[in-house]
Amino acid sequence: MKEFYIDSDGIKLHAKLDIPEGMSKGPLCILIHGFTGHMEEDHIIAAQKAMNDAGVAVLRAEMYGHGGSGGTFEKHTLYKWVTNALAVVEYAKTLDFVTDLYLCGHSQGGLLTMLVGGMCADDFKAILPLSPAWMIPEISRQGTVLGVSFDPNHIPEKVTSEDWSISGDYIRVAQTIHVEDEIARFKGPVFIVHGDADEVVPYEYSVKAVELYNDAELVTIYGDDHCYTMHLQEMADAINEFFKAQIA
Numbered sequence: 001m002k003e004f005y006i007d008s009d010g011i012k013l014h015a016k017l018d019i020p021e022g023m024s025k026g027p028l029c030i031l032i033h034g035f036t037g038h039m040e041e042d043h044i045i046a047a048q049k050a051m052n053d054a055g056v057a058v059l060r061a062e063m064y065g066h067g068g069s070g071g072t073f074e075k076h077t078l079y080k081w082v083t084n085a086l087a088v089v090e091y092a093k094t095l096d097f098v099t100d101l102y103l104c105g106h107s108q109g110g111l112l113t114m115l116v117g118g119m120c121a122d123d124f125k126a127i128l129p130l131s132p133a134w135m136i137p138e139i140s141r142q143g144t145v146l147g148v149s150f151d152p153n154h155i156p157e158k159v160t161s162e163d164w165s166i167s168g169d170y171i172r173v174a175q176t177i178h179v180e181d182e183i184a185r186f187k188g189p190v191f192i193v194h195g196d197a198d199e200v201v202p203y204e205y206s207v208k209a210v211e212l213y214n215d216a217e218l219v220t221i222y223g224d225d226h227c228y229t230m231h232l233q234e235m236a237d238a239i240n241e242f243f244k245a246q247i248a
Contacts, residue, residue, distance in 0.1 A: 006061065008087035011080075014039070014068030015088070018048060019057040019097075027100040027125070027247060028057040030088055034107025034133065035146070036164055038067035043106060043227045043235065047130065050236035054243035056102070061088045063112075074158075074165050077173040078112070078136075085116045089123060100246075104128035104239075107201060107226065111136055111179065114209070117190075118182025126189040126246065128239065131226050133201045134209065140174035146200070183212045190216035191242045193235050195224030 002019075005012040016039060020026070029051050033044055039060040048058045062069040063084045065076035092101055103124050105113035110132025117127035139145060143152035148161050152175070155168040190213045194206040203220075210216040219238040221231050228235040 006088055006091045008064075008084045011064055011070040011084065013064075013070070013084055013088065014062040015091075016060045017057065018052055018060070020052050020055055023055070023057060023097065025097050025099055026055060026057060027102060027243075028059060028092060028095065028098045029102035029104050029128070029243075030085075030092055031058050031060045032063060032085065032088075032103075032105035032109035032112055033060075033066065034105070034109045034131075036066070036073070037106065037109070038062055040067075041227070042229075042232060043130075046228075046232050046236040047104065047106075047239055050240040051104075051243055054240045055247055056243050057098070059088065059092055061085075063109075074167055075169070076166070077170050078108075078115075078177060079173045081108070081112050082115055082119070085112055086120070089116065089120055093123065100125040102126055102128065102243075104130065105132075106130040107133045108136065110134065114179055114186075115177070115182050118185035121186045121188070124186075124188060126191060126242075127186065128191045128193070128242070129206075129209070130193050130235070131195065131198055131201050131228075132192065132206065132209065134179045135201065135205050137174045137177040137179060140171050145171065145174070180212060183209065187214045189246075191239075192216060192218045193221065193228075193238050194218065195221040195226065195228055195231075197223050198226045200226040 064071035065073040110129035
């Protein structure tokens, strides 16, 4: 494992690169956490190990205001995350050993995967949104985010829950984003994993995403929550099997 930082317009993004033993050339997947998350969460590590076991190198990266990266959580926005992700993609494309590039993210990282997948469609062999929170722009326009309500036409300076606080700019940015535009741009394989008892991101959004994408598969983790805490191995096995089929 190699630990380092990737520059994103002056913001240091904490990153770790895990390469399967003996790999000289092969595929790489960029792996991104979600809102309030980081690269060492159980579901992120499980996904990383599943990819490594399938013969795929993994570049985990923490976005603005999260984990060991620069910036403060309260000031993060989806625009900043998109800029960060583009910097990580640019870095990954400089790695000599990489043959094919994949992108995977969980929750808000899944939303980011859908956005950047469309923006950089030619760069990725496939994308893997996990429990993708792609409803965030839609519900921000309606006046709610992650269970907290506000006036969507008069955005407050801060939106606060018991566990976190974000600036009004997070909402202002989210309201401008239309994920369907980037869904339409990506024509390659899309592999979605989602628990049907997800209490954070409604499972129905992944069902809808499969209908909108050109070539998508949804693996349902029955009875499981947002982070697959009850059937973590089932999520990991699904990812492992997907990549084994990809590189067979």
